[in-house]
Amino acid sequence: MLHRKISCAAEVLKVKDLAKVFGATKVLDGVSFTVRQGEVVSLIGSSGCGKSTALRCTNFLETPTSGQIEFLGEAISVTTDARGEPKIVNAAAVRGLRRHVGMVFQNFNLWPHRTVLGNVTEALVCVLRLSRKEAEEIALWALSKVGMETFRDRYPQQLSGGQQQRVAFARVLAMRPKLMLCDEPTSALDPELVGEVLKIIRKLAEEGATILLVTHEMRFARELSNRMLFLQRGRLEQDDTPEELFRNPASEAVKRFLSSVMPANA
Numbered sequence: 001m002l003h004r005k006i007s008c009a010a011e012v013l014k015v016k017d018l019a020k021v022f023g024a025t026k027v028l029d030g031v032s033f034t035v036r037q038g039e040v041v042s043l044i045g046s047s048g049c050g051k052s053t054a055l056r057c058t059n060f061l062e063t064p065t066s067g068q069i070e071f072l073g074e075a076i077s078v079t080t081d082a083r084g085e086p087k088i089v090n091a092a093a094v095r096g097l098r099r100h101v102g103m104v105f106q107n108f109n110l111w112p113h114r115t116v117l118g119n120v121t122e123a124l125v126c127v128l129r130l131s132r133k134e135a136e137e138i139a140l141w142a143l144s145k146v147g148m149e150t151f152r153d154r155y156p157q158q159l160s161g162g163q164q165q166r167v168a169f170a171r172v173l174a175m176r177p178k179l180m181l182c183d184e185p186t187s188a189l190d191p192e193l194v195g196e197v198l199k200i201i202r203k204l205a206e207e208g209a210t211i212l213l214v215t216h217e218m219r220f221a222r223e224l225s226n227r228m229l230f231l232q233r234g235r236l237e238q239d240d241t242p243e244e245l246f247r248n249p250a251s252e253a254v255k256r257f258l259s260s261v262m263p264a265n266a
């Protein structure tokens with residue numbers, strides 16, 4: 001087991017009372033949790049319970065209906081304007097947050113018309129305004145971390161899913177994120193390719209990366225996470241260490257979920 005004691009480390013992300021309503025559906029209903037520096041926190045729960053929405057609200061890919069996201073001590077809250085639309089207070093801080101939060105998606109989301117190297121240098125050149133030479137140096141460093149530097153001139157469709165996802169990790173790493181959001185990074189992969197991506201996540205965790213991970217790889221999450229959050233119908237039912245979650249599920253729903261994804265004695 002790789003649990004690192006982090007209880008006193010700085011808070012990177014503090015999510016407070018996050019709510020998200022789509023039409024008449026309350027997808028997130030008062031979700032609060034904290035991610036500290038160097039922690040791996042896994043967000044688990046059945047399909048449709050709001051995991052992706054929670055991640056997407058965290059970096060404002062989706063505007064929360066209400067609540068507050070505090071990132072490295074800077075609070076960004078959402079209130080309602082006169083027309084009842086959500087309004088971000090301190091919107092300037094969203095840019096800062098996005099600059100330091102990297103996201104890896106289930107379906108890789110690489111640019112199909114760009115090479116591996118082009119995918120990784122893109123934000124370095126366009127967002128960080130680095131020279132092409134500097135960007136390529138950093139990109140090659142990031143690609144070597146995921147073992148993909150020799151594929152620099154290939155296009156995404158010439159790569160396996162596992163290789164594409166490793167490039168997606170390199171693209172995030174190149175930006176030196178303070179927090180990585182990973183939304184089911186192995187769910188779209190053939191079973192034999194899952195391991196190579198989990199290996200990258202494990203390596204990043206061991207190197208001290210701060211990661212909020214949505215996953216169904218329960219054994220992996222149990223082994224690697226400092227804490228696991230169980231989301232059920234938009235509410236956090238449990239926020240515990242993996243030991244505690246598996247030993248003492250907080251509700252029938254948690255128990256049922258764990259036994260459905262992890263057979264007894266696994």
Ligand SMILES: Nc1ncnc2c1ncn2[C@@H]1O[C@H](COP(=O)(O)OP(=O)(O)O)[C@@H](O)[C@H]1O
Pocket residue numbers: 022027045046047048049050051052053054
């Ligand atoms: N853009 C959207 N518009 C309307 N409903 C949405 C939207 N995104 C997600 N939902 C709904 O919100 C619920 C939670 O979705 P999601 O966060 O993707 O769940 P999970 O990632 O846990 O499977 C689902 O019922 C889904 O249909």
Ligand SMILES: [Mg+2]
Pocket residue numbers: 051052053183184
């Ligand atoms: Mg999802």
